[in-house]
Amino acid sequence: xxxxxxxxxxxxxxxxxFVAGTLYYTSQKQTESAQAVAGKQDNLNRAYSPTExxxxxxxxxxxxxxxxxxTCRDFYPFVKQLMAAHPGQVRxxxxxxxxxxxxxxxxxxxxAARMQGKYFETLAALFASQDNWVQxxxxxxxxxxxxLAGIGxxxxxxxxxxxxxxxxxxxxxxxEDAKALKVTMTPEFFVNGRPMPSFGYEQLQALVEQAVAExxx
Amino acid sequence: xxxxxDPAPAETTSExxxxxxxxxxxxxxxxxxxALFFSEVMKLAPCELCWWQRIFMFPLVLILPLxxxxxxxxxxxxxxxxxxxxxxxxxxxxxxxxxVIPESIRPCVRGVPCSEVTFEWLGFINIPLLSVLxxxxxxxxxxxxxxxxxx
Numbered sequence: 231x232x233x234x235x236x237x238x239x240x241x242x243x244x245x246x247x248f249v250a251g252t253l254y255y256t257s258q259k260q261t262e263s264a265q266a267v268a269g270k271q272d273n274l275n276r277a278y279s280p281t282e283x284x285x286x287x288x289x290x291x292x293x294x295x296x297x298x299x300x301t302c303r304d305f306y307p308f309v310k311q312l313m314a315a316h317p318g319q320v321r322x323x324x325x326x327x328x329x330x331x332x333x334x335x336x337x338x339x340x341x342a343a344r345m346q347g348k349y350f351e352t353l354a355a356l357f358a359s360q361d362n363w364v365q366x367x368x369x370x371x372x373x374x375x376x377x378l379a380g381i382g383x384x385x386x387x388x389x390x391x392x393x394x395x396x397x398x399x400x401x402x403x404x405x406e407d408a409k410a411l412k413v414t415m416t417p418e419f420f421v422n423g424r425p426m427p428s429f430g431y432e433q434l435q436a437l438v439e440q441a442v443a444e445x446x447x
Numbered sequence: 448x449x450x451x452x453d454p455a456p457a458e459t460t461s462e463x464x465x466x467x468x469x470x471x472x473x474x475x476x477x478x479x480x481x482a483l484f485f486s487e488v489m490k491l492a493p494c495e496l497c498w499w500q501r502i503f504m505f506p507l508v509l510i511l512p513l514x515x516x517x518x519x520x521x522x523x524x525x526x527x528x529x530x531x532x533x534x535x536x537x538x539x540x541x542x543x544x545x546x547v548i549p550e551s552i553r554p555c556v557r558g559v560p561c562s563e564v565t566f567e568w569l570g571f572i573n574i575p576l577l578s579v580l581x582x583x584x585x586x587x588x589x590x591x592x593x594x595x596x597x598x
Contacts, residue, residue, distance in 0.1 A: 233515070233518075
């Protein structure tokens with residue numbers, strides 16, 4: 231009898247400690263990430279970044295993403311849905327956080343495609359064929375080029391442009407900003423400067439709706 | 448029940464052997480919750496060697512209570528191989544982190560390198576060391592259970 235009580239009590243104490251630790255850690259993390267962003271609005275928005283949606287939109291989603299990241303691909307249509315749900319009110323700023331092996335090369339290609347006015351076509355083609363050119367979390371460069379065949383890009387020019395110092399500088403700046411904002415996983419979203427309290431579709435949707443309500447009554 | 452001259456010593460033997468087995472479970476449970484806290488709450492991806500140690504630590508949390516209620520000293524027989532295997536992986540991991548084992552033979556490539564030290568308290572306490580200590584304590588307590596039960 232005494233042994234059973236001891237066992238059950240210890241089990242309960244351990245579980246309680248775990249739950250308390252989890253609650254403490256997540257609340258600590260939230261204030262930390264809010265603070266990380268607070269003084270760093272400059273790091274959020276750079277003039278060179280590709281954006282989607284009208285310039286006049288008052289709700290700005292900053293999306294740090296990696297073209298090789300599966301969750302980023304899955305989130306992308308959802309972000310488009312959020313824009314469609316609030317027409318003219320939401321704008322997306324795309325920031326590159328190439329954390330996967332070989333991902334920097336892909337971002338270079340996307341930036342070079344942007345010079346030809348085909349950034350979003352390239353992004354769509356890359357996301358659609360991601361399973362082909364990302365294997366075991368590693369980018370397979372030859373397969374990236376195959377994925378870009380059908381969208382009317384001048385691939386020779388892409389090869390020339392992708393190593394321009396301008397593109398290298400943009401990527402370095404994006405990575406630096408990601409570090410300053412404590413972006414360690416992709417995708418990471420900031421809505422009008424506010425990070426998601428925890429990761430998920432609903433959390434992002436709630437943030438966007440809150441920002442829309444604040445800016446458009 | 449009848450005519451037994453003195454049943455008390457038998458009971459105390461089993462009771463004495465129960466306590467170290469229970470403590471072994473307690474350490475296993477703390478280790479598992481700690482590991483889950485690192486990976487699920489703090490979102491630190493476990494490296495490959497960490498997964499091997501988890502494979503041998505997690506079942507202990509379930510197997511040991513089965514031997515505690517009702518107390519079965521043979522639980523040592525079932526739990527000890529797991530603890531020994533886990534201990535070997537933990538020791539290997541710790542030596543790797545210390546640099547005693549050279550980088551070239553490190554077996555992990557995917558995701559997180561095992562030689563990376565994620566945490567260090569007081570300059571020498573890191574997660575692999577905690578794992579070595581936990582498995583060592585479990586082995587010692589299981590040995591104690593066996594000794595006390597066979598007396």
